[in-house]
Amino acid sequence: MPEARAGAPALDETMLAMDVVDTIRHADRLVERELAGTERQARLRQRLREIYASQGIEVADHVLDAGIAALEEKRFAYTPKGEGWRRSLATAWATRGRWGKFALIGLGVVVLGWGVHFATVTLPAQREAAAIARELQHDLPRALRAEHDRVLAGTQEAGPRAEAARLLAEGEAAARAGNAAEARARRAALADLATRLAQEYTVRIVNRPGEPSAVWRVPAANPRARNYYLVVEAVDRTGRPVEVQVTSEEDGRTARVSRWGLRVPEAEFERVRRDKLADGIIDQPEIGRKRAGTLDTEWTVDTTGRAILSW
Incomplete structure (x- = not known):
């Protein structure tokens, strides 16, 4: 040795x-x-x-x-090395039996939660966004143009045609800007304009037993005055009711109705009242006609065209 x-x-x-x-x-x-x-x-x-x-x-x-x-x-002393990622990884691997099951359960919960969120929130949102984008790029512009063309085909009057051009321009601008709600509103307005232009009906005074043919109201702004109205209805050629757009002068409410109160002078109101009192029948119930292709009604009585929706 x-x-x-x-x-x-x-x-x-x-x-x-x-x-x-x-x-x-x-x-x-x-x-x-x-x-x-x-x-x-x-x-x-x-x-x-x-x-x-x-x-x-x-x-x-x-x-x-x-x-x-x-x-x-400290020659024979052992000083452990500081914590590092390799040491942490080795420790985690060595102790995996204690925490592995819980980690797998936690991971499963996270994956399941992500899947549920994706299926119920993310995916529907993506589909809705894609549908809106497709609507803005293709569907709405085509629908706006189709309703605009329907208006032009239904009238030769300058007023409605100019209104249709304005609605089309505003709708297309809204679609380009990504504002689907405004574009849809312009499409609906064009469709309503085309429908009103296509309508054709007769306006006549209601003349049935138990129903008023004329009414008068005291305006809130002037309790000493009276406003006179004929109770009228719109009907087509076969006598069926036709709903038309009417705005009340009392509260500004607009609705589609087949019967409303048409404001007339007191003299017209008295003429109709006396006519009905004479024999219970109004001799000339038809007082207006709305022709296809126009928005205005041709009246045979003196009227401002103002109206009420209830009496």
Whole structure:
């Protein structure tokens, strides 16, 4: 066995020094008490000698000194390395048996929640957005143009044609700007204009037993005045009711109705009243005609065209 290099401690002395360090390290009270004074190394050496003597072990002073020096230099101490991602990953893998099941359950909940959210929120929103985009790019422009062309085909009057051109321009501008609600509103207005132009009906005074043919009202703005109205209805060629758009002058409400009150002068009101009182029949009930292709009604009586919806 080769001899140890000159000056190098023997293996047994090194092992004994390590044991000395371990003895000091585990004797916390001893270290705390003996290393506190000025003669700490001498007292510590004497204390260690007594400990080993009680165990039947004789330790040379230079071995004790080497152990004390090693303790102070922390030569045989283990200092764990700091936490790093590799250490954390290794620790997680080593302890996967404890947390793996819960992690899988949590992952399953997350995946399930994402799937439900995607199916109930994200996917419908994407479909709705795609439908709106398709409507704005294709459906609404075509529908606006179709309703505009229907208006032009139904009238030669300048007023309705100009109104149709305005509604078309506004609807197309709204579609280009991505405002579907405004574009739809213009399409609906064009469709209503085309429907009103296509209508053809006769306006006649209601002349049935138990129903009024004329009424008068006291306006709220002038309690001393009276407004006179004929109760009229719109009917087609076969006598069936036709709903027309009427706006009340009392509250500004607009509705599609087949019967309304048409404002007339007091003299017209009295003429109709006397006519009905004479024999219960109005001799000339027809007082207006609305022809296809126009928005205006041709009246045979003196009227402002203003109306009420209830009486």
